[in-house]
Amino acid sequence: MLVVKAHLTKIRCIGVHFYAFHFSQPSTSHMTTTSAIGESNLSRRAQLSTDQAIGRLMAQALAHPDLISLAAGFVDNATLPLTATQDAMAELAADEAGLRRALQYDSSAGSASMRSVLAEWAYRKWDYRPSIENVILTAGSNQLLHLLSECVLDPGDIVLAAAPTYFVYMGTLNAAGVRVIGVEADDDGVQVNRIAEQLERIEQAGEAERVKAVYVVTDFDNPAGSCLSQQRRLELVELIQRWNSRHGRVLLISDCAYSELRYAGEDIPPILADHPDASNFVVEAGTFSKSFSPGIRVGWGVLPDDLVAPMLGLKSGIDFGSPHFSQALMQRAIESGRVDAHLPVIREAYFGKLKVTLSALEKHFAGIEAAHWRRPEGGLYVWLTLPEHLDASEGGPLWQAAIEAGVLYVPGHFCYPSEGAPAQCNTIRLSFGVADEKGIDQGIERLAHAVRRVASN
Amino acid sequence: MLVVKAHLTKIRCIGVHFYAFHFSQPSTSHMTTTSAIGESNLSRRAQLSTDQAIGRLMAQALAHPDLISLAAGFVDNATLPLTATQDAMAELAADEAGLRRALQYDSSAGSASMRSVLAEWAYRKWDYRPSIENVILTAGSNQLLHLLSECVLDPGDIVLAAAPTYFVYMGTLNAAGVRVIGVEADDDGVQVNRIAEQLERIEQAGEAERVKAVYVVTDFDNPAGSCLSQQRRLELVELIQRWNSRHGRVLLISDCAYSELRYAGEDIPPILADHPDASNFVVEAGTFSKSFSPGIRVGWGVLPDDLVAPMLGLKSGIDFGSPHFSQALMQRAIESGRVDAHLPVIREAYFGKLKVTLSALEKHFAGIEAAHWRRPEGGLYVWLTLPEHLDASEGGPLWQAAIEAGVLYVPGHFCYPSEGAPAQCNTIRLSFGVADEKGIDQGIERLAHAVRRVASN
Numbered sequence: 017m018l019v020v021k022a023h024l025t026k027i028r029c030i031g032v033h034f035y036a037f038h039f040s041q042p043s044t045s046h047m048t049t050t051s052a053i054g055e056s057n058l059s060r061r062a063q064l065s066t067d068q069a070i071g072r073l074m075a076q077a078l079a080h081p082d083l084i085s086l087a088a089g090f091v092d093n094a095t096l097p098l099t100a101t102q103d104a105m106a107e108l109a110a111d112e113a114g115l116r117r118a119l120q121y122d123s124s125a126g127s128a129s130m131r132s133v134l135a136e137w138a139y140r141k142w143d144y145r146p147s148i149e150n151v152i153l154t155a156g157s158n159q160l161l162h163l164l165s166e167c168v169l170d171p172g173d174i175v176l177a178a179a180p181t182y183f184v185y186m187g188t189l190n191a192a193g194v195r196v197i198g199v200e201a202d203d204d205g206v207q208v209n210r211i212a213e214q215l216e217r218i219e220q221a222g223e224a225e226r227v228k229a230v231y232v233v234t235d236f237d238n239p240a241g242s243c244l245s246q247q248r249r250l251e252l253v254e255l256i257q258r259w260n261s262r263h264g265r266v267l268l269i270s271d272c273a274y275s276e277l278r279y280a281g282e283d284i285p286p287i288l289a290d291h292p293d294a295s296n297f298v299v300e301a302g303t304f305s306k307s308f309s310p311g312i313r314v315g316w317g318v319l320p321d322d323l324v325a326p327m328l329g330l331k332s333g334i335d336f337g338s339p340h341f342s343q344a345l346m347q348r349a350i351e352s353g354r355v356d357a358h359l360p361v362i363r364e365a366y367f368g369k370l371k372v373t374l375s376a377l378e379k380h381f382a383g384i385e386a387a388h389w390r391r392p393e394g395g396l397y398v399w400l401t402l403p404e405h406l407d408a409s410e411g412g413p414l415w416q417a418a419i420e421a422g423v424l425y426v427p428g429h430f431c432y433p434s435e436g437a438p439a440q441c442n443t444i445r446l447s448f449g450v451a452d453e454k455g456i457d458q459g460i461e462r463l464a465h466a467v468r469r470v471a472s473n
Numbered sequence: 474m475l476v477v478k479a480h481l482t483k484i485r486c487i488g489v490h491f492y493a494f495h496f497s498q499p500s501t502s503h504m505t506t507t508s509a510i511g512e513s514n515l516s517r518r519a520q521l522s523t524d525q526a527i528g529r530l531m532a533q534a535l536a537h538p539d540l541i542s543l544a545a546g547f548v549d550n551a552t553l554p555l556t557a558t559q560d561a562m563a564e565l566a567a568d569e570a571g572l573r574r575a576l577q578y579d580s581s582a583g584s585a586s587m588r589s590v591l592a593e594w595a596y597r598k599w600d601y602r603p604s605i606e607n608v609i610l611t612a613g614s615n616q617l618l619h620l621l622s623e624c625v626l627d628p629g630d631i632v633l634a635a636a637p638t639y640f641v642y643m644g645t646l647n648a649a650g651v652r653v654i655g656v657e658a659d660d661d662g663v664q665v666n667r668i669a670e671q672l673e674r675i676e677q678a679g680e681a682e683r684v685k686a687v688y689v690v691t692d693f694d695n696p697a698g699s700c701l702s703q704q705r706r707l708e709l710v711e712l713i714q715r716w717n718s719r720h721g722r723v724l725l726i727s728d729c730a731y732s733e734l735r736y737a738g739e740d741i742p743p744i745l746a747d748h749p750d751a752s753n754f755v756v757e758a759g760t761f762s763k764s765f766s767p768g769i770r771v772g773w774g775v776l777p778d779d780l781v782a783p784m785l786g787l788k789s790g791i792d793f794g795s796p797h798f799s800q801a802l803m804q805r806a807i808e809s810g811r812v813d814a815h816l817p818v819i820r821e822a823y824f825g826k827l828k829v830t831l832s833a834l835e836k837h838f839a840g841i842e843a844a845h846w847r848r849p850e851g852g853l854y855v856w857l858t859l860p861e862h863l864d865a866s867e868g869g870p871l872w873q874a875a876i877e878a879g880v881l882y883v884p885g886h887f888c889y890p891s892e893g894a895p896a897q898c899n900t901i902r903l904s905f906g907v908a909d910e911k912g913i914d915q916g917i918e919r920l921a922h923a924v925r926r927v928a929s930n
Binding site: 057058059060061062065090091096097098101102105106108109116117118120122155156158159166168169184187188264265309310311312322323329330332334335336340341342344345 | 514515516517518519522547553555558562563565566569572574575576577578612613615619623625626627641644645648721766768769770779780783786787789790791792793795796797799801802
């Protein structure tokens with residue numbers, strides 16, 4: 017996935033716009049409909065998603081076991097809900113009828129009781145509860161995003177997203193031949209007036225009907241750590257409502273993966289909670305992977321009425337519904353209040369690590385001219401911008417220097433769409449999920465050292 | 474999924490060949506690249522997979538709660554491994570380090586320890602153990618099949634399969650714009666000489682390079698209950714080896730979903746066990762959904778070397794690996810010997826139900842001229858063929874009569890590919906998985922009653 021993107025943005029970094037593959041112009045593609053014998057045993061999709069940037073990154077980590085990883089997006093092992101899970105397991109094991117149901121197939125949408133508990137839980141504090149008919153359970157929110165892409169996007173379609181944006185989803189879109197157009201973002205998330213400008217440009221180019229979705233990670237987004245402000249959520253809904261009244265429907269995909277991970281500041285309601293009238297075009301994607309356990313892996317989507325049947329049609333062909341045992345276990349954990357009780361534990365742990373990250377940046381990056389970083393109020397990431405001339409790309413001088421200094425990061429350019437707002441190659445995603453506080457401080461010290469070394473050359 | 478198929482085969486039943494959608498001829502398609510505003514909010518793929526045959530079938534079941542379902546492919550509630558699961562849960566809960574690992578992400582390929590245990594388990598009796606590097610864990614074998622399609626098949630590509638074949642996978646292929654060509658099958662499974670003839674026809678038509686896979690359900694296949702003989706497995710491997718030496722690679726997809734459900738006769742080794750030299754083109758797909766629990770849902774694939782990286786690339790974009798907790802639980806159940814201990818329980822229960830099914834057919838269908846059925850040695854299905862003039866299609870006179878009599882079945886024509894060997898509309902898939910012995914007997918009695926009523930008209 018990642019790789020294509022990496023390739024594209026690397027090329028864009030030197031000022032050339034190059035699109036590897038447009039289905040709309042098959043004759044210019046390097047892949048023909050009937051590929052030559054032996055040329056490749058892979059589908060077009062797989063050919064677009066098999067380069068090994070993440071693989072290379074992991075290989076670096078393996079080759080240098082002493083590296084501190086500020087790259088991995090894993091959650092903190094220390095925050096995993098051992099006791100809560102043990103209790104939920106014991107309860108499920110003791111309930112023979114419930115266990116029997118957990119061991120059997122369920123519907124493609126997932127267990128009705130879990131969907132009901134989820135609707136109750138997720139929307140308790142917002143005074144907004146979706147119909148469980150509109151809720152579909154998936155293996156993490158990522159599977160929801162993938163299914164949704166399968167369901168509504170064709171090659172050549174357009175999705176607008178923040179620049180930078182969640183690179184795994186962008187990789188999925190790229191592999192499906194979808195064009196992702198990046199829109200400038202700041203501390204308050206993606207800039208809605210820039211989305212409006214972009215839409216206007218697309219309209220003038222006669223491509224309005226190819227725009228199918230606007231994708232936003234609403235809270236503490238991966239990679240930039242920003243949170244879409246309440247005002248912008250309103251503006252975005254209004255903008256898309258206006259657009260949809262003139263054109264075919266554009267979906268607003270609201271990825272809430274990190275919504276529960278707020279450590280400071282005031283909660284901002286999810287888009288559907290504040291704008292229930294937008295339920296015919298808003299899709300909300302949520303998950304317990306970050307807030308409880310990525311191993312149990314229960315995600316969900318709230319879908320517009322008319323997407324429910326087609327999404328379930330696709331899902332039943334793929335897996336007949338996500339593992340029901342996981343849903344039953346997660347349901348127990350929510351119903352018993354254990355998930356709610358666990359959230360403060362997670363938040364406190366991550367808040368501590370966020371503060372260490374920010375302090376370490378202040379301490380070790382002091383005096384590095386023009387280096388600056390976002391100060392998120394939640395999530396797992398801090399977005400670092402280096403002096404403009406400093407290329408943080410994979411394989412570049414800083415990348416090498418950082419590995420030599422013993423620290424691994426995610427180059428920011430991985431996270432930029434190939435069209436729209438240009439990639440900033442002097443950016444870095446720092447994750448404070450996995451490393452402990454000492455490791456974070458040390459990793460950032462090493463990174464600053466590498467930056468100084470490269471900047472002085 | 475099902476629906477498109479249903480639609481296609483229904484049309485073929487009256488003798489007209491009609492392909493709803495060929496990417497190779499986009500101009501003749503009813504869907505254009507940029508669809509008209511408001512025409513559809515769905516992708517081409519979703520448009521090919523959203524008709525509601527299964528939905529209609531389930532609606533029938535809901536509208537008539539007194540119906541006996543010989544349609545559902547669920548496993549028997551009574552055979553679910555309650556105690557084995559309770560024990561595995563208790564063990565996992567007591568192992569703090571193991572539980573912590575189960576709650577965290579793992580690799581996209583799935584837990585290495587589970588893959589190792591699986592390789593050991595699955596191949597113990599065959600003296601053949603695949604490298605765990607070639608094993609990938611999925612949410613049921615269905616997800617493996619879907620991923621594989623994504624990875625190697627483009628619209629317009631060709632897959633050969635038995636006629637009839639597993640309709641859910643065929644639906645997935647149809648939705649991806651892949652052509653499925655049906656090949657005649659008998660009690661020993663798909664006829665390899667017919668595959669050879671079909672390949673020759675395709676070669677002569679200049680389409681050799683579009684053939685990408687031959688799909689077989691090796692043991693007690695869904696829907697026909699037949700088992701591919703050892704001799705045919707050998708012939709098939711040799712045929713594909715010859716083909717591959719002349720053309721690009723054709724994969725042999727061996728779906729082993731029901732391999733553990735043999736109740737009589739001698740085991741036949743899986744293709745890879747007997748033909749390890751074919752590992753560069755054979756894919757094996759297995760699952761514990763039928764042999765242990767479809768709720769825990771752990772499936773796997775054994776892949777040729779060169780497909781591992783691209784499959785993992787796609788999988789990481791979709792879900793970063795299937796739920797690890799399920800894998801950890803399943804691993805405990807295998808390691809402790811509980812899966813092996815549970816298999817005889819399942820086999821005995823299903824064997825009893827198979828015998829009831831066959832007796833009921835003999836008793837209630839006695840005197841119905843030309844009605845005959847396969848006598849499988851395992852699995853969950855019996856394939857029933859009615860007098861030739863009797864159309865068992867959904868919505869037809871027998872279908873209606875059966876519902877009025879209080880029984881639900883899967884029309885056989887759902888299971889026929891749209892090309893190749895013609896659909897037999899006088900066929901029925903009977904499943905004895907869900908109903909109890911009394912229900913099976915009564916359901917078949919009702920079905921025979923309906924057949925007599927319609928045949929006499």
